[in-house]
Amino acid sequence: MIQTRPIAPRRARGLRNGPGIVLAAFLLLGCAAQRMHDEGRALIDEGRVEEGLARLQEASHEDPSNRAIRADLLRNREQAVARLVNSASSERAAERFDVAEALLKRAEGISPNDPKVKAGQDAVNADRRHLAALSEAQSLLAKGDITAAREKVVAVLVEDPSNNRAMSLRRQIEDASARETLTGPTLHNKLRKPVTLQFRDANLKMVLEALSRTSGINVVLDKDVRGDLKVTVFVKDTNVEDTLDLILFQNQLEKKVLGENTVLIYPNTPAKTKDYQDLKIRRFQLANAEVKQAQTALKTLLKTRDVFMDEKTNSLIMRDTPAAVRLAEKVIASLDTAEPEVMLEVEVLEITRSRALDLGLAWPTSLTVSAEPQLIPTDVANITGTSGTTVSTTRSFIQNPNFTLGI
Structure with missing residues (x-):
């Protein structure tokens, strides 16, 4: 009798092997992702940061x-952006804005929405504006336009209070303003253009x-200026x-600037000088010199009379011409200097005599003796017998006995 066995359909066998195929596919994907990850790390170590991060991104997509x-992708991306932003900050400080922008552009390509990158780009743009404004302020200061230069510098310091260039320029403007206060107003720089004049025995007026029409300045004559x-x-x-100074010097005349484009001309006599010359008041705070000594020096060297000393605050108050005040500044600066001092550096060392006891040999405080069974003679005769106890006179000991003497 022939028996038949049913044969399972092929489709049923395929379904039975399906989980194994899926598992194999996942293993292959995992191996591919790990290989991409290793390649990305190697590229980053070689300095090819963008390529390495792109490879890590592919590995992450391959195995989400x-x-x-x-x-690892997020960590390396953050580190790369931080390095680029820090390098851009260093380039900004050195005013290499093109290099800083290139570094920030690379950082933006790595992390487009990173707030640190956006802040760095805004800072570079602000630095460019500030540098242009400060350069313009420097030019205005060189031309004598202190007010316009101060406005430019203040605008920069409002946005960047720690701008070193702006703070330095502000100090220069303050010094120029102080000098202008002492010397009085000066002619506007636009009116200092070069002129050409040719006159022989011509009337002063x-x-x-002619000079007024050429330059645009207003000339006012004192009533005592002679017309001939x-x-x-x-x-x-x-x-x-x-040119005006040359003309006035020929006729013993002097000028006083009343404004940016107005000049008063008067005879250079003591009476007129006293009437027209401005007097300035200046207070000198002394830090090292004695106030009495400084007062005596000013009266002796500058022949000035109006000098008041305040011993309580160790200061001087002086009233004189701007030129005399400027000379007084130099005299006070030479007197008010600190006396040279000798600085000694003292170092206190803490010592103890107990350390002296540790010098020399350290003698033992105990003695230890121990014996091990191996010290028993190795050749011993039979101690049992009819004739009594017999022990061999030849004894053999271990060459290196296990015997210690502790000292």
């Missing part, structure tokens, strides 16, 4: 469930009128103020 690969004064001047491409 691998948290280790994802964490006619020459001043003659001037001979031949100048070419000379500053207006220098």
Whole structure:
């Protein structure tokens, strides 16, 4: 009798092997992701950061469930952005803005929405504006336009209070303003253009009128200036103020600047000088010099009379001409210096005599003796017998007995 066995359909066998195929596929994907991860790390170690991060990104996409690969990607991305932003900050400090922008552009490519990158780009743009504004302020200060220069610097310091260049320029503006306060107003820099004049034995008023039309300055004459004064001047491409000084010097005249484009001319006599010359008041705070000594020096060297000393605050108050005040500043600066001192550096060392007891040999405080069974003679005769006890006189000991003597 022939028995038949049913044969399972092929489809049923395929379904039975399905989980194994899926598992194999997952294993292959995991191996591929790990290989991409290793390649990305190697590229980053070689300095090819962007390529390495792109490879890590591919590995993360290949195996999204691998948290280790994802964490490594985020960590390396953050470190790369931080390095680029720090390098850009160093380039900003050195005013190499193009290099800083290139570094931030790389960081933006790595992490487009990183707030640190956006802040760095805004800082570079602000630094560019500030540098341009400060350069313009420097030019304005060189031309004598202190007010406009101060406005530029203040605008920069409002946005960046720690800007070293702006703070330095502000100190220069303050010094220039202080000098202007002492010396009085000066002619506007636009009116200091070069002029050319050629006059021989010409009337003073006619020459001043020609100079006024050429330069645009207003000339006011004192009532005591004689009308018959003659001037001979031949100048070419000379500053207006220098030309005016030459004309006044020929006729013993002096000028006083009343504004940016107005000049008063008066005879250079003691009476007129006293009437027109401005007096300045300056207070000097002394830190090292004695106030009495400083007062005596000013009266002796500068022949100034109006000097008041305040012993309580160790200060001087002086009233004199701007030129005398400037000389007094130099005298006070030379007197008010600190006396040289000798600085001694003292170092206190703490010692103890107990350390002296540790010098020399350390003698033992105990003695230890121990014996081991191996010290028993190895050749012993039979101690039992009819004739009594017999012990061999030849004894053999271990060459290195286990015997210790502790000292």
